[in-house]
Amino acid sequence: MKLVVQVRLLPTSVQTAALQATLLACNEAANWVSRVAFEKDVKTNFPLRGHTYRQIKAQWGLGAQAAQHVIKKTCDAYATLKANLRAGNLGRPGSRRYRQVVEKPVAFRPQGAQPYDDRMLSWQIDRRRISIWTTAGRMKDLAFTVPPEQMATLALYRKGESDLLWRDGMWFLNATCEVPETPLDTGPVDFLGIDLGIVNIATTSDGETMAGRELNRIRTRERALRTKLQKKNTPSARRRLKKRRRKEARRAKDINHKIAKHVVTEAERTGRGIALEDLTGIRERVRLRKPQRVTHSSWAFAQLGQFIAYKARKAGVPVVYVDPADTSRTCAECGHIDKANRVSQARFACQSCGFVDHADRNSSRIIRARAWKLWRRGAQSTAPDPPTEPGCGTGRKCSTTASGARCARSGLSVPDR
Known part of the structure; x- marks a missing residue:
């Protein structure tokens, strides 16, 4: 590779x-x-x-x-x-x-x-x-x-x-x-399901949560500072804008690298594969209120998914992408699907069996189960080639693909x- x-x-x-x-x-x-x-x-x-x-x-x-x-x-x-x-x-x-x-x-x-x-x-x-x-x-x-x-x-x-x-x-x-x-050499003994989100950057089916609170605070502060400096528009403000550009992106990239490395190391240590949702085109599919659009557009789920995929490929850990439909509405215990199951962003309560769990942890368990089912049916590891590095300087913007x-x-x- x-x-x-x-x-x-x-x-x-x-x-x-x-x-x-x-x-x-x-x-x-x-x-x-x-x-x-x-x-x-x-x-x-x-x-x-x-x-x-x-x-x-x-x-x-x-x-x-x-x-x-x-x-x-x-x-x-x-x-x-x-x-x-x-x-x-x-x-x-x-x-x-x-x-x-x-x-x-x-x-x-x-x-x-x-x-x-x-x-x-x-x-x-x-x-x-x-x-x-x-x-x-x-x-x-x-x-x-x-x-x-x-x-x-x-x-x-x-x-x-x-x-x-x-x-x-x-x-x-x-x-x-x-x-x-x-x-x-051998197939995985199980899969580690990863639910990617905004409030919690990643939640594993083992119950481990990588919170996005710090990163979201940083992004909010950087946006406010950028707006203030752009309105001021003095030479010193422009110099400060130039100095701070890409700082937020570098910090987010560093956090995603650390999370990806931790996830792949855990999967390799336990002999498991990694299960991820196929979130291709999610920005075009969802409709959001105006205050939510900036946060959603700043969500670096694709970057984190790519980092996990190429690190897994390097380590020999299989990666399977699953259909994300209804993962947040399906009960990990009984399989009941209902929109009312998702009580809030953080709380899941099954309307059929009464099972209660953190919503992201429940979703990651569903992702794990779907990946294991696909693997037993003969699905192969679908980890893509390592992502290309944008900003190579050709003068053209790099495109975003699946x-x-x-x-x-x-x-x-x-x-x-």
Whole structure:
């Protein structure tokens, strides 16, 4: 399976200038290639190379490999756009949003990420140094740092492309690693049901609850602060907004990683599989009052589900997705289904047998039972590929699919934790 180790670069001032010039040149070339592809309606790699390859090298001074990666990056962006249009992620054909996308070429940000292969980038992992191609020539002895637990993954399993990217004044390389999966030697003895929610981020069928109270408080505080600073709109307020951006998302991501790691470790320790609800499309299916919409839209259930799935796949723990219909209304003791069973957000009381339990814990038991039933019928583990890392810098927003966020350039997974 593919994972990404995010390596932070520590360039000197001279090296920083060379890296900046390289990204600017590559993305200027990519924007030109995108316009050619749009005007000539040539959006596949080999034909587009015939129209653009020589001029990229002559006008922007890119090497042969860099020029080919610029063309490939552009083709990947158009392929992703086509898939999004076909899936309806950008509105219906003829709608304003649809037309805004199809009537102009794909654009890349000036600091968009640039892919590197082993001809353009070499690693001295023991010295924590890299040698990397730039428009100013080959840059050697560029220092990097990476957490110790990820250094081993980088040293043993690094394979394929790496993406050079700049974010918030820092330089990174997202290095692709081919990590072997743990095989499923025997079937699970049971399943650990996981109910995902907003008030309680995750509740297991063992009765363990990971409350979302802290995260929800943080999100409410961050929203209020953002609103206040946006209204103020002074230079200092804008600086503070820029400094705090992505802070909430990073904190939520860290919490989801910790929960996912705990859940997978518990399932692996007890020889069980993991049962999750298939919540694809839930935002489109539900109707909410206005005060609830922001909270529901901030619910990172897909991210947590993806983290659990790829960590389980790495550990050799089977994952089964079940139909979420009526899991909150079904009694885990007698199987009676009734809307009145769900007395409140937290309380479940069966109208038939009188069974009383916490609503999320009851739902997780139903999820466990459904997964075990599917497994005994012959269902296989349905853990998807590791989720891709959004924000790779291609200049296009990453799309959301059934398996999670899909990178506009494609092919990279979420950084391993």
